[in-house]
Every structure is written in structure tokens, then in C-alpha cells.
Amino acid sequence: MLKKLFQVFRPPQTPATPDPDAELALGALLVRVAQSDRDYQLEEISLIDRILARLYQHNAIEAAKVRAACEKLHAAAPETDTFGKLIRETTGLEERLAALDALWEVVLADEREHPGEIRIVEDARKAMGLSRNDSDKARKRAQDKLLAVPDTAAASAIATDDTTPQEPQS
Template sequence: MPEADARHALGALLVRVAKADGAYLFQEIEEIDHLLADIYALNAVEAAKMRAECEKLEGAMPDTHELADVLTTAISTGERDMFVRALWKVADADGQRHEREQQVVAIATQTFGMAPEAAAALRD
């Protein structure tokens, strides 16, 4: 089990958003790998390995607030906005907006202390 640090908590939230609609699709996995590679300067293999670790963490931490709280205490406002954009990218990766995915993003952004309007603006 990976440590529940900010890097893995973000990855676990990305996985949680992707799985929220009951389908964990290739497009979502690919987007998560791409985001992890970009955010943390990883190569493709390192990003896939990190995502696999994050999948384990996501399964072990059922509370979305708890995952988001790990990030809240470890990130700056600028990073928070970047992470919220990343959550929206995964939510939109399959070309559809599912209510359950939006709910996970809403829980995370609420935990970050972000107003719903601000989170919606980062989506668009």
C-alpha cells in the first residue's frame, strides 16, 4: 500500500472520479496516466506504476473527504486549481458528464474550501 501522501491522494482522487460512474474506461486510465506524468514529471512507465499504486490507495480509502483532506493540507492555492482542473479532465475523458463523477469532484472541491462556482469555472 502506498503512503497516503499528496501525490498519491491526488492520483487516488483521479481514479475515484473515473470509477464513480461504474465504468473505468481506457480513456480515463490514459488521461490519469497523462496527468500524473505531466504534474509530477514522470515517464509513461512511472506514471502507469504510480496510477496502479493510486488504485490500491483509492480502494483502501473509502472516504472521499479523507482523500481530499490529505491534499488540502499539502498544496497551495495554485496547485489546488491545477488539481481541480485535472479532476474535471478525468470526469470528461469519456466524452460524457456523469452525475456521480461530478459528485466526487464536488466533494473534493468542497473539502479544498472552494466555492462550487469557482470549481465549475475551472471545468469550463
């Protein structure tokens, strides 16, 4: 009886957050960017899942589970530069550039750049040891990726277009 009474006055225990590695740190940064405008959209959630699947070879279910863990990690609120430093210390330059590309993809996903999103990307960029030029190039790659919507009809027309004269068929 006394035990139950004391439990009422104790603060509830929060579920333990996983120890972050580079993947979870990037995922938490992606979630942080997506939630920074206080409008965490399904499109952004799906994009984060696709990015995690692409970068870490997950299937859709595994990527969603990782994102869920990243949401918890983000909620625990380590500073953005903490995540960026973890990525810098545990990955090579190519992986850090891919992380920066992914952050820009999420920023540009809703076709609006919010100051809070830009600030997070800048803080992460600095913590990952990347230059402003790296960020500009990553932003451009992310824009190009968003503009490259495959149009199968146009692609097949281009693929079959031959500028050399055709011989008439008999």
C-alpha cells in the same frame, strides 16, 4: 502441519497500501472519478497517466506505477474528503486548482457527466477548500483543453497566412 491448518482459517492479508501524499491522494481521486460510472475505460486510464506525468514530472512508466498505487489506495476506500483534506493541507492554492482541473478532465473524458462523478468532484472541491466558482472555472478549462485538439494542417495554414499583400515574384 498445525501452522498450515491455522493459515487456512486466517483471512488473507491484503497488500499494504502506501501512505498517501498529495500526489497519491489526487491520483486516487482521479481513479475514483473514472471508476464511479463502473466503466473504467482505457482512455480514462491513459488520461490519468498523462495528468500524473504532467503534474508531477513523471515519465510514462513512472506515471503508470503511480496510478497503479492510486488504484490500490482507492480500493482501500478512504473517504473522498480525506483525500481532499490531505491535498488542502499539503499543497498551495495553485496546486489545488490544478488538482480540480485534473478531476474535471477525467469527468469530461468520456463526454458524459455522471452524477456520481460530479458528487466526487464536489466533495473533493469542498474538502480542498475551493469555491463553486473555482470549480466552474476548472470545468471550463478542462472543456477547453478537450476541445483544443491540435490540427497541424490548420495550424500551419494559419501560421503562414499573412493578410498583407504579397509582392509578385519575378
